[in-house]
Amino acid sequence: NYHYLADPAATANDSMFYIITDSDDLAGDSNYTIKSLYALASYDMKNWIDYGIILEAKREYDNINDIWASGIDIGPDGKFYIVYPDGGGGGVGLVVADQINGPYTNPIPNNKKLINNWGGGLADCDGIGWCFDPAIFFDDDGQGYFTFGGGNSDSRPAAENNNNIFNIYKFNK
Secondary structure, X not given: OOOOEEEEEEEEOOOOEEEEEEEOHHHOOOOOOOOEEEEEEEOOOOOOEXXXXXXXXXXXXXXXXXXXXXXXXXXXXXXXXXXXEEOOOEEEEEXXXXXXXXXXXXOOHHHOOOEEOOOXXXXXXXXXXXXXXXXXXXXXOOOEEEEEEOXXXXXXXXXXXXXXXEEEEEOOO
């Protein structure tokens, strides 16, 4: 085995292609004990730079349980933005860095998450059963967005022809 990696997300700028993945490496097994993110980069899709673990979430942030299926994009300021789910549907957080390999910081005051299923975020899960699998996107005009999906709940049931278990938000400054 190379590493225990899963759930890749990718972004690019004019010179490099970047991939982040979940990593079980710190847990020493492949049992979905995912506490960190791993990064790779390439300028030609043949030769790869292995950055290793770029974020040890559980050690660096006390509000993350597991960090599965994160999203990444490069903002108009050239910084790397990662939206991460707090494992088990606990919410969606945001970290930012000048370089792919960090160091990452939480730009939200008081180390809050963007979305928190049990309170303490800027918003809650909006009736979605679990907040997970976020993505992030910066449009050509520089406006940023993030999304997340989730599971069925009584207030937002997933029924036939009903895909109302998905939210999209626009970032502000």
